[in-house]
Amino acid sequence: xTAPPAVPRSxxxxxxxxxxxxxxxxxxxxxxxxxxxxxxxxxxxxxxxxVSFDDGVVVGAGRLGxxxxxxxxxxxxxxxxxxxxxHGAKLTGxxxxxxxxxxxxxxxxxxxxxxxxxxxxxxxxAVSEVMRAVxxxxxxxxxxxxxxxxxxxxxxxxxxVARCCDAVVMSEEARLGLSGPDVIEASRGVEELDASxxxxxxxxxxxxxxxxxxxxDELVEDDPAAFRRAALEWVRRPRPLSLPALxxxxxxxxxxxxxxxxxxxxxxxxxxxxxxxxDRLPLLDLPAWSAAVxxxxxxxx
Amino acid sequence: xxxxxFEMDSREEGGPARPPVLVGAVGSGxxxxxxxxxGGAGRCRVxxxxxxxxxxxxxxxxxxxxxxxHPVAGLxxxxxxxxxxxxxxxxxxxxxxxxxxxxxx
Numbered sequence: 001x002t003a004p005p006a007v008p009r010s011x012x013x014x015x016x017x018x019x020x021x022x023x024x025x026x027x028x029x030x031x032x033x034x035x036x037x038x039x040x041x042x043x044x045x046x047x048x049x050x051v052s053f054d055d056g057v058v059v060g061a062g063r064l065g066x067x068x069x070x071x072x073x074x075x076x077x078x079x080x081x082x083x084x085x086x087h088g089a090k091l092t093g094x095x096x097x098x099x100x101x102x103x104x105x106x107x108x109x110x111x112x113x114x115x116x117x118x119x120x121x122x123x124x125x126a127v128s129e130v131m132r133a134v135x136x137x138x139x140x141x142x143x144x145x146x147x148x149x150x151x152x153x154x155x156x157x158x159x160x161v162a163r164c165c166d167a168v169v170m171s172e173e174a175r176l177g178l179s180g181p182d183v184i185e186a187s188r189g190v191e192e193l194d195a196s197x198x199x200x201x202x203x204x205x206x207x208x209x210x211x212x213x214x215x216x217d218e219l220v221e222d223d224p225a226a227f228r229r230a231a232l233e234w235v236r237r238p239r240p241l242s243l244p245a246l247x248x249x250x251x252x253x254x255x256x257x258x259x260x261x262x263x264x265x266x267x268x269x270x271x272x273x274x275x276x277x278x279d280r281l282p283l284l285d286l287p288a289w290s291a292a293v294x295x296x297x298x299x300x301x
Numbered sequence: 302x303x304x305x306x307f308e309m310d311s312r313e314e315g316g317p318a319r320p321p322v323l324v325g326a327v328g329s330g331x332x333x334x335x336x337x338x339x340g341g342a343g344r345c346r347v348x349x350x351x352x353x354x355x356x357x358x359x360x361x362x363x364x365x366x367x368x369x370x371h372p373v374a375g376l377x378x379x380x381x382x383x384x385x386x387x388x389x390x391x392x393x394x395x396x397x398x399x400x401x402x403x404x405x406x
Contacts (some may be wrong), residue, residue, distance in 0.1 A: 017323075034321065036321040036337055049352065050327045050351075050352045050383050051350070052326070052327045052333060053333065053335050053381065055325065065395065077326030078326050078327050078333075276402065
């Protein structure tokens, strides 16, 4: 029998477990507190709603390029990857484990709408604990990377978590932000923002826009191998978590706000940033996009 | 939510005990299936947690059919269901068993 033809693999379409297996060295991933432990959400059960055996997040240990890492993957298909108390505690626990084990890095494969609204304050607290744990790990010298390539992107408090990391790697298909399009439409009205306008949504939250603004450090294809290559690269480039470093970043953000803050739409900002033909950008493949963006791309210090 | 439990006869053993496996995801019209060793000789134990109450007879028919056609003796299946149709349930059960038995997993 001949082997079936190789089908291009999509990071976006893969399950959380599949993404972790593809990202790490083959055969190295060992899940901690897996689904057989049945650590599911007591809040969802109390509301008589379906639970998941792993509360929608996979955490564990493995190797990346031969070096030990800890890694987590959010399962976007369960409640949009939303963070409840148990889900958040698994992420926090993994990051705290890093303080003890001192892995080469912690990799967060984020695919989430943010806080799980059904869990209210418990979910909000869980996300703030994740933020604190990310900064604790970084403060102890363990780099934390955010890899955002899922269908839900990364929104709400978890969008803040992503930007608390040493680096953010995104695909063009992914999105990153605080309030997402549906939340804005629901709270401010369709006149303010039409969440069904997919092109507008992607030029506001999508990978290309985020990479051009310097929110995402690297833009990769929707390909597990591309995310792996980027992870191998960025674990070697931790950012210092020091007052001078934070002041440099603050100055970068203040300058960017001054230059681009008045722009009404993505292409306005891309033009103001120095891109000659901004309307072409959404249609370009990544190499052509990189060439077209050139030096206009903002880089987080 | 409705919580159901079944014990199925299955003629063929599910093979030596292996690490548990979870496939699928809980969502509208979808389900997750956890496969673990432990059902007893010639028996398969199934627990179902479903958001669609009132379908116990349909679950039993789908599960008995599946257990009769697949080697699931000595296995324990657990399902979190978001209202999947019988066809989706059967496909997920098959996927879960295949993944559990996949060599080199």
